[in-house]
Amino acid sequence: MTTLFNSYYIENTLEFNADKCVNCGVCVIVCPHAVFAENGGVVSVSKKSACMECGACMKNCPVDAIKVDAGVGCASAMIYAAIYGGEPTCGCDSEGNQAGCC
Numbered sequence: 027m028t029t030l031f032n033s034y035y036i037e038n039t040l041e042f043n044a045d046k047c048v049n050c051g052v053c054v055i056v057c058p059h060a061v062f063a064e065n066g067g068v069v070s071v072s073k074k075s076a077c078m079e080c081g082a083c084m085k086n087c088p089v090d091a092i093k094v095d096a097g098v099g100c101a102s103a104m105i106y107a108a109i110y111g112g113e114p115t116c117g118c119d120s121e122g123n124q125a126g127c128c
């Protein structure tokens with residue numbers, strides 16, 4: 027059963043390429059859900075299910091080591107979908123115009 031404010035998003039699109047990662051730690055800093063962790067100078071995904079697909083890590087990674095379908099998990103979109111029905115969408119169009127929340 028899906029609730030409005032799930033703490034965990036079991037299914038998400040986050041992909042981490044450890045071969046590309048240079049362990050700069052930026053994703054550890056910018057992720058609002060502490061999905062990434064640094065241990066002994068090595069960054070890894072520690073809580074993939076906590077990813078809300080905000081895209082901050084992907085936008086800030088200097089070597090494109092992270093891929094995520096950003097936007098579909100944002101809080102605004104989920105709230106809108108819960109109230110009005112349908113799939114969550116942020117309203118940003120395919121041409122990158124910022125009509126919505128991101």
Ligand code: SF4
Pocket residue numbers: 040056057058059060061062076077078079080081082083084094
């Ligand atoms: S998309 Fe957002 S919530 Fe998910 S890992 Fe990246 S920064 Fe964290």
Ligand code: SF4
Pocket residue numbers: 046047048049050051052053054069083086087088089090091092
């Ligand atoms: S921002 Fe990119 S390069 Fe830096 S630690 Fe995270 S995944 Fe690795």
